[in-house]
Amino acid sequence: MAGSPALLLLLSLGLCCTRAQGQRDAEVVWFVPRNMKNPQEGQRLEMECSPNNVDNGASWIRQDKDGKLHFIVYISVLSRTTYSGNENTSSEFEGSGQGRFYRLVVKNFRAQDQGTYFCVNYINQVLHFSSGQRAFFPVTTEAPTTPAATTQSRHVSKNDTSHQSLHPGTSSKNTLTICCDIVIWINLAGACLLLLTAITITIMHCQSKLHP
Incomplete structure (x- = not known):
């Protein structure tokens, strides 16, 4: 139990969660397909990364809007997966590795799955975080009121007021x-x-x- 990859990762988060020795991260996370901007509720969301050192496998972590980190899965170089709770499978996520690429699938993207996703590589007792991939629902805004519509509404209100003031007289x-x-x-x-x-x-x- 003490040597499990998930427990090792959690201990490393507490000891080495900063980017040590001034090393810069070259890893990047992207949506699959890459041209996708925002996930929709209920869709199957896929993300991929290519770590600097694939010999140690890769882990996926989500940071929620409050800044809290949530461990999702560790994927070994042999594509074996260890999910939160030291489980081998998950009803919510799928993790896999192929060559230099490690993929995370959110089976049914929901509001609680929103956040920034990181691909993490463990090298020489140092955690290397990828760039974060933001995954949030599209922001919808109401159409602004045009000046013409505002002017027209003012004229209508004025005319209505005039008619109303005429009737009492x-x-x-x-x-x-x-x-x-x-x-x-x-x-x-x-x-x-x-x-x-x-x-x-x-x-x-x-x-x-x-x-x-």
Whole structure:
């Protein structure tokens, strides 16, 4: 158990995780196919690297957005794999080696698989990290509002406001007209009643004089 490649790698991470002796890493990680930019959710994601020294095999590590490192798999020069937990197989990943190339497959890429992936080579008690390959979902942004659409919406709002402000005034004017008409008709009816009363009184007065 103590000599397992996975345990050796974890111990090395604690002792030698910096790039010692000023050595520069020439290893590179790339997507397969290389022209892919961002993985899609649920897809089979494949990555590949070519370590400086293939005689020691290679390991794959993922760094999450919080900076935490997650060991995935160690692939020996004979293409034997050791996954996290010292397991020989994994339901989430596939690791393989062919010649100078070491491949990692994420079988079903999910949100928790997002991060930066590194290919790590162990040489003379020093860990050599490859360049990181970022694997994140595509960023989607909403389309910006055009000035023409904004201007049009402002005109529409102004017109709507104008129409809304016109209706209360029109309603008040109509109400005032109706009230005036009622007052006029009441006054006219009163005048007619007074005129009828005056005529009645006059007729009765005239009849009293003719028939004393």
